[in-house]
Amino acid sequence: MNKNQIPVVISPCSEFPTPNNPLLHFNNANCMEQLLIHCAxxxxxxxATLAQQILWVLNNTTPSDDDSNQRLAGSFIRALTTRATRSCSCNIPEAVTRTANSYNYHHNLAIQTHKFSVIELANFIDLTPWHRFGYTAANSAILEATKGFTVIHIVNLSLTHCMQIPTLIDAIANHHEVPPLIKLTVAVNNCRNKNINHIPIPPMLDLSYDELGSKLVNFAKTRNVIMEFKAVSSTYSDGFASLIEHLRVQVQHYNKSHEALVINCHMMLHYIPDETLFTINDTNSNMNLNLNSCSSLRSLFLEAVRSLDPTIVVVVDEDADLTSSSLVSRLKSAFNYFWIPFDTVDTFLPRGSKQRQWCEAEICWKVENVIAYEGIQRVERVESKTKWEKRMRNARFQGVCFSEDSVLEVKAMLDEHAVGWGLKKEDEFLVLTWKGHNVIFASAWLPS
Known part of the structure; x- marks a missing residue:
């Protein structure tokens, strides 16, 4: 995508372009963005009248499965159509709705309900460095921070259902003559509290966490590593409160000279509600922390983690800002971020392949959640690494620089993937880039 093209501004009062009008060329990313902004x-x-007009133009001028620019536009068209039918008194014509639903046909794979097998999910994740970058950086930081400990307690908050853990077990086995005992605790997002609103986040897994735990324990045995597995029912919707309480009981029995506590957060923290959703008063919290009355669950969670005095906290997430309360501002940020995964797909997956369909279905789910929903239903509240850095420092953590060995390991992993991926260091952060644009950040933190 050429981000330097001259924008085509279409005012609400101007004559609308039509499929036969050469004014509008949807291979121009800026032109697409301007029309989408007007619709938002x-x-x-x-x-309602103007929204209907623009949606009609968008639906009749954008191919549904062409280049990455047009597929990107299609995902936003679908999201805006959903938004219009939900939140504005728009009587969207059936033809427009039907056409919008045909965009990104792969989205109809219903990734929010489909359950991957372990092998399918592992293959899905291995397609790009999107997740592997974070795995590699995190594993390296964890290895360095836990040297000399005979017990390593890993608390895994991950969007990818422990797909990182086998590589971490391998790394620990290879770096210790006598491998330490690994205790693995995971949060299972099964919301049993009817008062807690919880939206399942793709990708989903087709087996229970008890079954997954057994597989991981057996895998560890093949590496001569003893591992204990514990699944705690806890959801992002309440800031993983029950997980924090479980850990608080556990750390009371730690011998800190022998046992390390690792909090590994992989693309999960941005689902914890932030200040743009609602605030929480410490009087109704069960985390027993002295916080300001306007503290968000996100800040509350980090304060709770700090109170556990962990050995290391690793935070990996997408480097974008999708938290604005303004739909237009959020659309601009989303459009200028989600072009990246659409563009990357073109470089390594053939058109029509099932893997490509699943990749783009996940992107479309994110776009629709960011654009079409508000309140508790909008869970994709990604924050930039700058905001996360501020949050971590406010919670009394200090950043740790990744070692040169860590950097070399990440670079070696990137060499396995398509040209276009890059790596840069920004202060204590490692940042994955695509054609020079920030995609994912990895960071490691110690209690200050």
């Missing part, structure tokens, strides 16, 4: 403005101001 119309929806946000409840201008």
């Amino acid at each position: 403005n119309a929806i946000e101001s409840n201008n």
Whole structure:
């Protein structure tokens, strides 16, 4: 995608382009973005007539499965159509809705309900460095921080259902003559509290966490590593409160000279509610922390983690800002971030392949959640690494620089993938890039 093209501004009062009007060329990313912004403005101001007009133009001028720019536009068209039918008094014509639903046909694979097998999910994740970058950086930081400990307690908060753990077990086995005991605790997002609103986040797994735990324990045995597995029912919706309480009981029995506590957060923290959703008063919290009355669950969680005095905390997440309360601002940020995964797909997956369909279905789910929903239903509240750095320092953590060995290991992993991926260091952060644009950040933190 050429991000330097001259933008084509289409004012709400101008004559709308049509499929036969050469004014509008949807291979121009800026032109697409401008029209999408006008549509979002119309929806946000409840201008049903204008929103219908723009959606009609978008639906009749954008191919549904062409290059990455057009597929990107299609995902936003679908999201805006959903938004218009939900939040504005728009009587969207059936033809427009039907066409919108045909965009990104792969989204109809229903990734929010499909359950992957372990092998399918592992293959899905290995396609790009999107997750492997974080795995590699995190594993390296964890190995360095836990040298000399005979017990390593890993608390894994991950979007990818412990797919990182086998590589971490391998690394620990290879770096210790006598491998330490590994205790693995995971949060299972099974919300049993009817008062807690919880939305399942793709990708989903087709087996229970008890079964997954057994597989991991057996895998560890093949590496001569003893591992204990514990699944705690706890959800992002309440800031993993029950997990924190479980850990608080556990750490009371730690011998800190022998047991390391590792909090590994892989693309999960941005689902914890932030200040843009609602605030929480410490009087109704069961975490027993002295916080300001306007503290968000996100800040509350980090304060709770700090109170456990962990050996190391690793935070890996997407480097974007999708938290604005303004639909238009959020659309701009999302459009200028989600072009990246659409563009990367073109470089390594053939059109029509099932793997490509699943990849783009996941992107479309994210786009729709960011654009079409508000309140507790909008769970994709990604924050930039700058904001996360501020949060971590406010919670009394200090950043740790990744070693040169860590950097070399990440670079070696990237060499296995398509040209276009890159790595840069920004202060204590490692940042995965695509064609020079920030994608994912990895960071490691110690209690200060």
